[in-house]
Amino acid sequence: MPSGTNFTEIYSPGAGMNGYVADFIASIDITSIAALPSPPPAQELETEAQRDDRYQELIRTASAKYLGIYQSLPESNNRILRTRLAMWNSRPAYEEDIISRLTGLENLVVAPGVKIWVKVEDIAGSGSLVGSDRVDIWLVAAESAPSTSEAYRIIQSTPSSAPVSTTSAVAIPANPDRKLVTIVNRGSQIVYLNYGATAIAGAGIALNPGGSSHVLNVREINYKGVISAITVSGNSTLEIMESV
Structure with a gap:
């Protein structure tokens, strides 16, 4: 990923083809912001789910950078936000499954002429990737000619x-x-x-x-x-x- 906040095209099927994306993963390693707090110790009579809820509240107030996943339609310069990932300082690097955020299906179907973009977003001053920050995105796609129907x-x-x-x-x-x-x-x-x-x-x-x-x-x-x-x-x- 580039360090700036510009749009980067990461996938578009070949000319006249449909794309069937089977894997779409973001590997995230952010060090330029404060690390996530440690999980809170368990309290008496507290369930694991309740402890996790308390930790999620801590995470919500922690510093984060953001990665937007966008789509553009054929012959259009307009990019539509599909989903957004919060990227925390949680070493070692961790992975996020993007397909599960985009669709309830096993594959993401990308029509001819459609493009997928990513952008590091400056939300509430989160800013660009800097220093040793790293976000690697990879996907696996098969392509076929669309139906003429x-x-x-x-x-x-x-x-x-x-x-x-x-x-x-x-x-x-x-x-x-x-x-x-x-x-x-x-x-x-x-x-x-x-x-x-x-x-x-x-x-x-x-x-x-x-x-x-x-x-x-x-x-x-x-x-x-x-x-x-x-x-x-x-x-x-x-x-x-x-x-x-």
């Missing part, structure tokens, strides 16, 4: 947003022409999605706050109905990109 050919995409609260509501209406939809949680609350008119708090597809996303590829999951959303508490906002 018009059923899967994307003509255009439409961005939108949807508010989410503790009352279930339809975030994305049914669309018989849907071929792909990307849903990003931009808010501060966990959002739960459901393929149907009613979402259930604490169940279904969970999108963590701060950029967690879900991709519905109709070619692999043939669903074109309504998608509903709900939070357990508070409000959140979904950013949506639907392709037809």
Whole structure:
């Protein structure tokens, strides 16, 4: 990774090809910020989960740098944030599985002309990589010629947003022409999605706050109905990109 905060293209399928990414890993070694605190000692009658929750609270206030994973559509200069990784000083170097943050499927499907980018983001003064900081990203992809069927050919995409609260509501209406939809949680609350008119708090597809996303590829999951959303508490906002 470069030390600056510019966008770096890391993958685009060959001309006219689909990419099927099977592994997408970030190896992270950050030393230029304060190290994470040691896990707190166990308290009397405390469960392992409760101790872990206390440690997560410590981590949330620790210094971090951030890595954004972006996507651009064919013939577009606009880059869409897909997910964001917090990078802490936690030596030795540790690895993060990026595919699990991008999709619930085993592979990440990248359509012809789509590009994947990364960017070290200056959030709250976190700044660029410096000194011995190192972020290595590697992926393994197979490529094949896309189907010539018009059923899967994307003509255009439409961005939108949807508010989410503790009352279930339809975030994305049914669309018989849907071929792909990307849903990003931009808010501060966990959002739960459901393929149907009613979402259930604490169940279904969970999108963590701060950029967690879900991709519905109709070619692999043939669903074109309504998608509903709900939070357990508070409000959140979904950013949506639907392709037809």
